[in-house]
Amino acid sequence: MCRFLSLLWVLCAMPVSSIFQGTCLKKEAPPGxxxxxxxxxxxxxxxxxxxxxxxxxxxxxxxxxxxxxxxxxxxxxxxxxxxxxxxxxxxxxxxxxxxxxxxxxxxxxxxxxxxxxxxxxxxxxxxxxxxxxxDVDGSEGRxxxxxxxxxxxxxxxxxxxxxxxxxxxxxxxxxxxxxxxxxxxxxxxxxxxxxxxxxxxxxxxxADPPEVPSLSCSKRSPSSKIRCDWTPQKPLTLRPSCYLFINKRRSDRFHRVQCSFSSQWSRCWCVLEHNEDELRTRHMAYLCVTNMAGNATSTILPFFPLNILKPDPPSAVSVRQEMGHETRMTVNWAFPASWKSQDNYYELIYELKYQAVGSSSSSMQLMLIKGRRFFTITDAMPGVEYMIQVRTQDEYDGLWSNWSAPVYGSSWTDSRTQEPMALLNEDLMTITFPEYEGSGTDVPSEALPESSISPVAMVSHHILWISCSFAILAVI
Known part of the structure; x- marks a missing residue:
């Protein structure tokens, strides 16, 4: 028992080496x-x-x-x-x-x-x-x-x-x-x-040392390469070197992959080649960022390639009116631009959202679409402009894409309905009333002689109102 406790104490006292140790060294500064x-x-x-x-x-x-x-x-x-x-x-x-x-x-x-x-x-x-x-030290005699x-x-x-x-x-x-x-x-x-x-x-x-990176990886199409990247929250004073360490087998070691750093986008990005046999193989990866001010490593990111499948948003999103239908609009779109043609046998599902421009988010409508790349909106308000967006996802694996750029459209409206209303508004704008009528006259109407009020003018106004009302009822 004493020997067992002694051995246990020795094992606990031994330093445990980390998988990060020695893999992400600080970049050396030049002499001087x-x-x-x-x-x-x-x-x-x-x-x-x-x-x-x-x-x-x-x-x-x-x-x-x-x-x-x-x-x-x-x-x-x-x-x-x-x-x-x-x-x-x-x-x-x-x-x-x-x-x-x-x-x-x-x-x-x-x-x-x-x-x-x-x-x-x-x-x-x-x-x-x-x-x-x-005398640089202040000693005497110099x-x-x-x-x-x-x-x-x-x-x-x-x-x-x-x-x-x-x-x-x-x-x-x-x-x-x-x-x-x-x-x-x-x-x-x-x-x-x-x-x-x-x-x-x-x-x-x-210079500030690099911050601890947060690694993210994704695939845009099942047969595309794996892309991993990291964007720092604040600009880096010194240009860093970035390395991705990847492991695909529990018994295997981590292998280093050289990454690139974009000064324009302030982003480290790495690319892993596609392997059809490894789509459901567990991968583990972490990112090393180093420069002369210091070094930092991300936490280990475990993933399966198909689980990180994140397509680009659908392309060519458009909306058109349905002639003769004041509450209908049809939205069409195409596959994501980066979706490879050899992956078309993977089924994609779509989500479409639309809402009236200027309305609250509570009025937004969300529709799930399968097996087609179009959708007809049937509950649009006549003459109201709508904002429409679409996103996509593999039916069984991966993540939703980002939403597409918004497109705007409104339903069809009958021009014959609009014409009488426009004429009515025009007639109303051209009607002239006597100066003594209204709240802006200087002399009260009671002080004016009765002969100054034209009964013919008043009758003509009544006739015009009645005629316009009958015209509107006839159209309806």
Whole structure:
């Protein structure tokens, strides 16, 4: 029993490796470049020291050719990792790399601080030239550099001009530049100049790491390719690389598929070839998005190819009137434009919705249509314009398509019914009444003499009204 408990304790204590581990690595930055997340603090010194969020990154000096090309890097726990690159062998000149939460540093040869996790930092080698004969540390016996040293950002002298230098401060002797909280617009080249001679230079890029992607996959037709994509919620500062990892067998490994990124649409998209024998095979996929600012992976998306069948909306949707029928309209449409002809033996069903323009959503009518690509609306209101849309789905598998673009139409109306009404309205508009009638006269009708009211005019008006009424009844 004790042995069993001991074995169980050992198994529980062993780290469990994730399927994501080692598959989605952060993209390395080129030598001499520092990549930061917004909000990080940055401290630069003319002698080459770089601090990010309080963590110090020291730059190794290059030895001569006859010296050993290996170097040791001190980790945060005090251990040293020896790497084969040009650096100093003297431990007094060895430089440590301490991990910092938001920074991503690069050099010509990167060193991973942990073999079991993604590298958080690599070494940075900015251009740095010692200030000969000058006191950069304030020690006695050397000349002061105050007033002779200045910092520049993208060629602009820090602290001068109309640029927003909020958060930028320089040391008392101007040999140190501090940025309290870097912003996206603080990206650029930082240089220290002494007597118009550049002594330090470092390119800094401020960018947000990629957000966690949300992967979606679909097929437009049963025999079409599988298309997977992801669109970030906010624009990416740095162009990413996208990879799709796919698994089709439980006993198989995930295989990587190169994806593309569209800058125009700000979208990662991938394509998997169609396989007729795998239409009902379970697939598992996840997306990796990586750039110099960081990396992120989506959750695993399981699917069967036929279950993600989502056709495009029906094409060529049109509406026409039914002659002689004031409440009928016929709607016609065609297969989706991307639906392959060899897939026509798959039965599609359709949904049609229509409602009067300007009416509430509660008045919308929804109809399910099978086996045909037309539908006759029989309850339209005469002369009222309607908005009509159609969507489609495979009869047994997949998802509904998006709705088609709306089309507008109204039912047939009898022009003979409209003509008497138009004439009546025209006659009514041409009738003139005496000036004394109505509420706008200055003199009350009681004050006017009776002889001023024409009985002939009043009789003619009555006759006209009666004639129009009989005309309308005759038409009806």
């Amino acid at each position: 470049m520092l990549v930061l997340s917004p909000g990080s603090s940055l401290v630069l010194s003319c002698d080459g020291d770089v601090r990010v969020d309080g963590a110090k990154v020291k730059v190794a000096k290059h030895p001569s050719n006859d010296e050993d090309s290996s170097s040791e890097t001190q980790t945060s726990n005090g251990a040293f990792i020896k790497t084969d690159r040009n650096s100093l062998t003297d431990k007094s000149q060895e430089e440590g790399v301490e991990s910092a939460g938001h920074a991503s540093l690069s050099s010509s040869s990167s060193t991973s601080l942990s073999s079991s996790s993604f590298p958080r930092h690599q070494e940075v080698q900015p251009t740095s030239t010692p200030l000969k004969g000058e 000349r002061d550099v105050k007033g002779k040293t200045k910092w520049k950002w993208n060629g602009k002298t820090v602290g001068r001009g109309r640029w927003d230098w909020d958060g930028f401060t320089t040391g008392r002797r101007r040999t140190q530049l501090s940025v309290t909280s870097v912003r996206l617009k603080d990206s650029g080249n930082y240089t220290c100049q002494h007597r118009d001679r550049e002594t330090f230079s470092l390119k800094v890029i401020v």
